[in-house]
Amino acid sequence: MVTEGREIAGWIDNPWVKIPSTEAGFEAISVLAKDGIRINQTLCFSPNQAMLGAQAGSTVVSPFVGRLDDIGHDGMELVSDIVSIFRYYALETKVMAASIRHPQHCIMAAKAGAHISTVPYGVLMQMTKHPLTDSGVSRFADDWRKATQ
Numbered sequence: 024m025v026t027e028g029r030e031i032a033g034w035i036d037n038p039w040v041k042i043p044s045t046e047a048g049f050e051a052i053s054v055l056a057k058d059g060i061r062i063n064q065t066l067c068f069s070p071n072q073a074m075l076g077a078q079a080g081s082t083v084v085s086p087f088v089g090r091l092d093d094i095g096h097d098g099m100e101l102v103s104d105i106v107s108i109f110r111y112y113a114l115e116t117k118v119m120a121a122s123i124r125h126p127q128h129c130i131m132a133a134k135a136g137a138h139i140s141t142v143p144y145g146v147l148m149q150m151t152k153h154p155l156t157d158s159g160v161s162r163f164a165d166d167w168r169k170a171t172q
Contacts, residue, residue: 024047028055029058029060032060038060039061039063039082039083040055040060040061040063041062041065042055042062042064042065042081043064044065044067044073044075044076045066048064049076049079050079052081053079053080055080056081062076062080063081063082063083064081064084064085067085067086067087067101068086068087068090068091068101070104070105072084073108073109073116073118074108077109077115082116082117083118083139084119086098086101086102086118086120087121087122088101088128088132089128090122091122098128099131099132102118102120102132102135102136103135103136106118106135106136107136110136117139118138119137119141120132120135120139121140123141123142123143123146126150128146129142129146
């Protein structure tokens with residue numbers, strides 16, 4: 024992972040190398056972070072993994088909300104727990120809510136204090152919609168047509 028991480032870091036000027044939340048991953052995070060390489064600690068499913076990654080030097084930790092929800096756990100509770108721990112200990116590592124499945128996840132992640140969310144295009148498009156906006160635009164268009172006839 025260290026060799027691949029260093030190679031990937033050379034591809035562009037501002038990479039965030041993704042490293043999994045595993046024992047070997049935490050070791051690689053520690054080495055790569057000391058090299059000044061920014062790390063996205065991925066596949067995070069527990070506060071323990073988040074804390075280990077932050078201590079190892081992760082730039083951002085990515086708790087996977089949707090995958091936890093899929094197995095009957097509260098993924099957003101994980102985001103909230105990690106944010107609380109990082110704030111309490113003034114850790115610089117950011118929290119990126121990942122595996123977002125719907126617009127409500129985005130709102131919940133923001134309320135929980137996530138710094139960033141990875142949002143699929145379809146969810147992003149859903150976020151732009153609201154039935155009252157659609158009906159309001161239609162009414163404005165009708166009013167404009169009537170006023171300009």
